[in-house]
Amino acid sequence: MNLVEMLEASVETHRERVAMQHKVNGQYVALTYEQLWEKILATAAGLQEIGVREGDKVALWAESSPDWAICDFACMAIGAVVAPIYPTLPRDAVTYILQNAEARFLLVGHWKLLEKLMDEENHLPEGLEGTVLLEDLGLARFPSSFPLYALKALQNHGQQRLAASQSPIAQPRPPQEIFPNIPSSALATIVHTSGTSGQPKGVMLTHQNLISNVKAITRVVPVYPEDKALSYLPLSHIFERTVGLFTPLLFGASIAYAESIDTIRDNLLEIRPSILVTVPRLLEKVYAGILENLEHAPKAVRPLLEKGMGERPSPLAHKVVDKLVYSKIRSALGGQMRLVVSGGAGLASNIAKFFSRAGIPIVEGYGMTETAPVIAVNPLEDARPGFVGKPIPGVEVRLAEDGELLVRGPNVMQGYYRQPEATEETIDEEGWLHTGDLAEIIDGYIRIVDRKKNILVLATGKNVAPFPIENALTLSPAVSDAVLIGDGKPYVTCLLVPDFEVLKTRFDDVSDGNTTALLQRPDVLAWLDAEIVKAVAPFAAFERPKRALLLRQPFSMESGELTPTLKVKSRLLTMRYEQEIERMYHSPSKDVLLIGSGGQTGDGDDSEHHDTTDGTAHWIETDAIEDKEPAQENSKPATRSRLRRALFIGGGTLGALVVASGIALAATHPQNVKKLSDELNIGHTLSQIQTHNNGISQNNAQIVKEMDKAGTLSGASAVMNQQLGGLYQGIGKEDKTLQCLNGLSLQEVNLSNSFGQYANSIHGNLLNIAANSSSQNHALSQMNELTQELRQTAARLNEINQEMGGKLNTAKADSQQLANEMP
Template identity: 40%
Template sequence: MSPRTYASTDGTAPPGTLCTLFLDAVDRFGDAPALRRFTGRGDEMADLSYDEVAEQAREIAAGLAFLGIEAGDRVALLSENRPEWAIADYACLLAGIVDVPVYSTLIAQQIAYILENSGARAVFASTREQVDKALAAADEAGLDLTVIAFEPVSTPSTRVVQWDDLRARGRERLGDTPASEFEAAARAIGPEDVATILYTSGTTGNPKGVMLTHGNLHSNVWACANILDVGPDDVTLSFLPLSHVLQRMVDYLLLTSGCTLAYARDIRNVAEDLRVVRPTVAVSVPRLYEKVYNKVMDAEGVKLRLIRWATAVGREWADAVLDGASVGPFLAARRALADRLVYRKIREGVGGRLRWFVSGGAPLEPAIARFFFSVGLPILEGYGLTETSPVTNVNPRDAIRIGTVGPPVPGTEIRIADDGEILVRGPQVMKGYYGRPEDTAAVIDGEGWFATGDVGELTDDGYLRITDRKKDIIVTAGGKNIAPQPIENRLKTNPFVEQVVMVGDKRKFPGLLLVPAFGPLEAWARANGVAPGDRRTLLQDPTVQAHMEREVVEHLGELSRYETPKKIALLADEFTIEAGTLTPSMKVRRRVVQERFADLIDRFYDEANEHRSVFTE
């Protein structure tokens, strides 16, 4: 039987815009809480209602008009997640202004390219640090633009306007103009109008600006609303960067549904903020789930034995439930005991109220997905790209298939090309790359099929399984194809592994660049008579090297011979956004990593090291 190469889900998204979604939500939910933020006084939080968000968005839109910024102009957003981000975004959308989100982790030189390429007229910036970066970027790009500071900033620059001052100018401009007049103009914006330009966080070269229309994003909100059950009783914690289209689209969906959006204090404070906010739904990338899983497994002695027992029970229970088999009384009793002793504490660690997580941005290791399902925290894994607004597939809550990213969302078609590449067609596919028609034509054919650059396959029931990025497939010198991500993700479930990158393209065999989980490794070292010392000293210890090699070999025992890594390099420093080895959406920049550790990788294949298997920097 030939493998399935096409899948679709029926449905036609009604025409609409982000403006109508927002204004209709304001009409429905009015004085209900829309946005929630930490005040800076401990765990205290304050709310803005739907009505208040709409009022501030109108003021900012009018303030932008005061600055001479008109419909069709571009305005950049350089900020961490916070209420002002959403209000500025809605102000631009309602005024027909195209906003350009910029990751707050980018440096001035990177920001300069985005400002110049997009032709931005102004920049919203959150803090003094971001204001200074915006000014430096504008100078580098030779742009005379206005910087609007969310927080009060003392500066001699005449180019900086304070947020509250802009609101005041907006109120003056609005005067006695009825809100209905502003609303009518906003509702006249069409589905084909460009809503936003998002610059992809590519690993090489300058990023491309993805043009998404109101219709693109509106259709994606509609499609996901047909799958994800969300309502006014829900609360979420927004912590993925809003410059990442996944968090942004999901936030549109949640606000449209009456959900309250709470903003994390900082991406590094998410664990504590989850306990304070107690969300009922949340979206993240696999890195968060990996960290939670590894923290649970980072136990010792009796506690570790208990967790391993509970994990085994949960795996057995999850397999039965997901396969539609009956759960016998003995398994049900063991699962209830595991829940009382272990699972409940894990749920309480993320607030105690979560009904489901959504995962996207990169493949999720099935063992981690099964673990979360077993403890009562189902992860609805999905798939998509910036160019598809972003969601093309997602697992429905009542029909999860672990190891897949679900069937197409309503109105979407998926096709597998002859070389295995995933092709997508639907209303969420971008208008194109800004100012780059040739690049657009290279990925969207005459029939509207978008080439994703990912490789995958369809199950018999139409669920999509991702293999890897097409460009990341390793082809060994012997012609064997290796998909690195599934192997890397499997290794990340090992308690001694924090991060890992497989290398070996056009080489005789694959190898690994591996950052250990230093907490468990240092505890193991002490228990085995090795003084941890500093990280680099620890990794040079022969006993530690032998232990890490043994862990890798045992964890990857089922791989084919050609897939099995022959050499391992132990790294002392994590891959981070700040170091440039992770993208702002926490994906590894493979080419950057390989260039940075080129000498170390070359040592794998040096004939003098034929009998050596573990290396350090």
């Protein structure tokens, strides 16, 4: 059975149910399963009319819509192979895919895309024999000789063809005899990879590859006819196509298409979906926005909210957070969300936990284009945040010796189109597909570490996985995008795009988009630095970025820096900012934030930044120290040990360098050794070095001896003992002051208890208001009285705090006087 036959079976069962919805003139318009099927058959017959045949490659270049899905199934119904193209790709990338896939026909969304594809002489890329516009608008812009068809006209011709073949006049034939019988082993699509690290490769997927994936997914995460899915990701991506199109339709569910990513908030409220297929970037932005709003919450409420959003909140704290935060998130998602499917990139575990606590289960999966695409998914009843789940039924996984994840199963591609060498490199003789991802498998659950090619190998030999650190940075409200740098470098740095919308709001910026001026403000830089330090604090010292090149523009698909699924093209960015990265290490400019400095930037002068000849040693030493438990500041033995080591290494290294130089010279020019030895008198020089080393050793011993003496002075000094006695007497004199302060503290505790009583009273009144509307006016009156009492109590508390401040200042002055009297 092929995909089209599976859809036909679904149509027979759910004929009158709504299959799809899309906006027309500002209103959602429904399409039933029966209407959808009729359009697919008409489109398929129309495509046959213009010459599309079984095995032909048909490129589909359009935005997601019911027409996209109709054209997809129509092509597969006649045995054609669909090559989807992202609508955001530039002309050269589109041309490459058309030529690589050997496309004979192009189905294009609208005339603007078609104009973008044409060259200066109004010619389309070679090999195209016909083009279909999904919109009627713009046909008149092209010459009549141009092989261009409108989709509606094509469908009309197809309907006529179907009617004629089944009319009483002609020999009647059912649709299955009009269209070829397509086996499940036939090629269904060629999907080009996103090309984050080079030219895209055409992944060949059969009907069986896709059907096996759909069936396996729904055995873990079932889909029901009552489900409604909101689709906003591009259908050109295999994740949305398999999970967001094939899966709902083959099980009788309904799909509504968002107008755009900008309108998704409104569309969620209009459709009220039960399923949302998304990428982590959207969830990350929602989460970061909530954290930003939390920072602006009243200080009195903030601790309760933070506790309630934690892993183990008290029932009261959870109830408050659910009312103030979680319920609003559920409402913003339409109020009927059953599950959110996240894929296309890794999702941070804290985000998955957050949404789960909010009553919105996150089903994180893992896959790749080459596996149609799902490899693993978290089961709804036993999801593990931080893991991508267990392999779906029928799929095998194992780890190679270097930790790379290998996959084998019915969903694995047939290979890369016209690239047999690349296919052999990816799929071995036993059928194992090498994913290129480093992973761990614990209790059957898979955790992805990072892409093998993304691992940064520092000059120190340490390996850094960028994804967890980049993810932590982008979760900060201060950061929009981040890319870690450090391969072959002495330490980690990053390219960083601040979240300028957050900065403008937080710092009341009115510069009308002047991001340069905004990033020159010391208060902005200080806050940005503090947020970065906080975000990377959980990581090892060698993993934390030391510097950040601040970029003025967010990454975008238009600039080629993001893939259509919003993944960052790290390699492209590294090449694009190659010169700036080099300067960041050797001569940082004012665009470079020195992380951990409190907001300082570079000045182009590297004399104080330890990145010249000794830069590597400086950062190695720093990392080595920070990886261990911090030593006590007054640890004299440790200081003496380091001093001995430094003196020994300093003297010994000089002698070793001279000897090594002599050996190297002797090995390369033996004939000159005698002459050079006579001229330089090496024996005498080495004798002098030995004498100097002996002197250094003696001085070293003397220094250590003096330091030992200094260490005993503090305990032997009688004067110091007398002064310490005086200090104790002085502390005794302050006893009364401390007792007074203690009394004031007890008063503050009593007042705090009063606050608690008042708060409980208010809480009881609120419950009464909710339970009995007839007592609302009385309860509100009581609340007003309690509020007045709270104001009075707060005023009294303020007076006590001022009195405490005065007492503390007096105690501080007395202590300072005692300290001045000490030698």
